[in-house]
Amino acid sequence: MSLTVTSLCGSWFSASSTRMSSLLLFTSFLLLDPIWALEFRYHDNSEIEQYLIQTSRSNPNITHLYSIGTSVRGQQLWVLALGVNPQRHVVGIPEFKYVANMHGNEVLGRELLLHLIDHLVQGYRNEEASALQLLRSTRIHILPSMNPDGFDDADTDCQYSQGRFNHNGVDLNRNFPDVFSDPQRQQQSEGQREAEVRAVMGWLRNETFVLSANLHGGALVASYAYDNSNQGSMQMGGASLTPDDDVFVHLSKEYSYSHASMHRGNICQGSRAFPDGITNGYHWYPLAGGMQDYNYVWAQCLEVTLELSCCKFPPADQLEALWSDNTDALLAYVRQVHLGVKGVVYDGSGVAVQNALVEVKGRKNVCPFRTNSHGEYYRLLLPGNYTFTVTYPGHEVLTETLSIPYGPDKYSAMTHHFRLRRTSAITTAYIQTCPTPGYSHAVNLEGGGATSRPSWIRHAVGIGLAVLGGWVIE
Numbered sequence: 001m002s003l004t005v006t007s008l009c010g011s012w013f014s015a016s017s018t019r020m021s022s023l024l025l026f027t028s029f030l031l032l033d034p035i036w037a038l039e040f041r042y043h044d045n046s047e048i049e050q051y052l053i054q055t056s057r058s059n060p061n062i063t064h065l066y067s068i069g070t071s072v073r074g075q076q077l078w079v080l081a082l083g084v085n086p087q088r089h090v091v092g093i094p095e096f097k098y099v100a101n102m103h104g105n106e107v108l109g110r111e112l113l114l115h116l117i118d119h120l121v122q123g124y125r126n127e128e129a130s131a132l133q134l135l136r137s138t139r140i141h142i143l144p145s146m147n148p149d150g151f152d153d154a155d156t157d158c159q160y161s162q163g164r165f166n167h168n169g170v171d172l173n174r175n176f177p178d179v180f181s182d183p184q185r186q187q188q189s190e191g192q193r194e195a196e197v198r199a200v201m202g203w204l205r206n207e208t209f210v211l212s213a214n215l216h217g218g219a220l221v222a223s224y225a226y227d228n229s230n231q232g233s234m235q236m237g238g239a240s241l242t243p244d245d246d247v248f249v250h251l252s253k254e255y256s257y258s259h260a261s262m263h264r265g266n267i268c269q270g271s272r273a274f275p276d277g278i279t280n281g282y283h284w285y286p287l288a289g290g291m292q293d294y295n296y297v298w299a300q301c302l303e304v305t306l307e308l309s310c311c312k313f314p315p316a317d318q319l320e321a322l323w324s325d326n327t328d329a330l331l332a333y334v335r336q337v338h339l340g341v342k343g344v345v346y347d348g349s350g351v352a353v354q355n356a357l358v359e360v361k362g363r364k365n366v367c368p369f370r371t372n373s374h375g376e377y378y379r380l381l382l383p384g385n386y387t388f389t390v391t392y393p394g395h396e397v398l399t400e401t402l403s404i405p406y407g408p409d410k411y412s413a414m415t416h417h418f419r420l421r422r423t424s425a426i427t428t429a430y431i432q433t434c435p436t437p438g439y440s441h442a443v444n445l446e447g448g449g450a451t452s453r454p455s456w457i458r459h460a461v462g463i464g465l466a467v468l469g470g471w472v473i474e
């Protein structure tokens, strides 16, 4: 029995006899909410599926269960979305995601995410302020297992790799398109990638995620982009830095310092020292085809890889303590989706426009961030003054300097809309410089709402490709 049940009981019953009330409670919960106590033990794939189905049925107002595809062996890749509008995106509400168990034998994240779901759902039911604020301000997507086939194959060893790979023996964290790898690698079409990777790529096209974390095990550290060498464009002290390095360091420290011990930096036996419990991924060890670089480069979603346990498969009797070590950190990290600034870009007629480039001076992203199908942009930035440039065909380039406060405390980034002015001059400033991963980017950009204007961008992509040569649309 859990504390959760007891506290719910308090609000639902005021019977004088404890015995009586627990009997009543027991029967009513069996009827209302069959999974009322999430135990601290490992749940297999079908138990997770049952848990998600029942949680979504019992909490239709704040949860939405959907699948992003299937694994090689045909298991559903279930995602539970949580928020007061769980079914679909609402303008101004940022999309956040947690992904666990991409390596099938790194299993703590699966259980942590189930407990996070339980925590948010029970917090909402008990009207706890922090759960209410989080669910009202944010849409949180949770994929407890990206590699259910690997999990089925995993042994409980702390270090070895049995179960790490998917059913085809592929490491999913090496199978994403990589902008820094040689073009040969890029030419692998999306259809040739692993089923689990294709599912995530499709997911990233459907939702404009702003912030993400990818939960692993085998170390205790928050590791941030880039994982691959950026080919010298910004390398310092053996690190491969992004133009948003200050934000990545902040996000990683937010996790490590909200965690019981990660910030101490070298907890695991034989681990190298990680000052502040964080590291640049490449500095730790270089890898190509990783998910976090892909998220950042092509989905404009900042993702951090969280290594959450020294042992890849911690003994079940440690799960409760590990959940308690991570609870605050998991919640604090979600709140960081409210850093910086967000808003809508309007064209000369006041219509919200998709694919307007919204760039921050001094931050040259490989692929410039652009507005989504609702005309929205989100930009995670630390407090300070930043100069923005907004570019859209047929309109003057708009430059504005914004003074940005700290948003997470208020559960909202600063809102600022950009209003463009039409010009008859031909806009030459708009040159699409983003290399396409090995699939048709034009299709990606066309998918959108009523405000999308796909015709010109297809052209612009064409120019970009001509300039870049080597990058081929399949």
Ligand SMILES: *[C@@H]1O[C@H](CO)[C@@H](O)[C@H](O)[C@H]1NC(C)=O
Residues within 6 Å of the ligand: 061
């Ligand atoms: C669910 O939402 C509806 C509509 O907003 C509301 O009437 C109802 O009370 C809510 N139910 C719960 C259990 O929160």
Ligand SMILES: *[C@@H]1O[C@H](CO)[C@@H](O)[C@H](O)[C@H]1NC(C)=O
Residues within 6 Å of the ligand: 067, 068, 069, 199, 202, 203, 206
């Ligand atoms: C993306 O959205 C489309 C249309 O709503 C849907 O058919 C598809 O299943 C979604 N894919 C993923 C991966 O969510």
Ligand SMILES: *[C@@H]1O[C@H](CO)[C@@H](O)[C@H](O)[C@H]1NC(C)=O
Residues within 6 Å of the ligand: 384, 385, 403
């Ligand atoms: C940002 O600009 C405002 C004026 O717009 C100024 O008062 C403030 O000191 C600036 N902040 C920083 C960090 O430069």
Ligand SMILES: [Zn+2]
Residues within 6 Å of the ligand: 103, 106, 216, 217
């Ligand atoms: Zn891993």
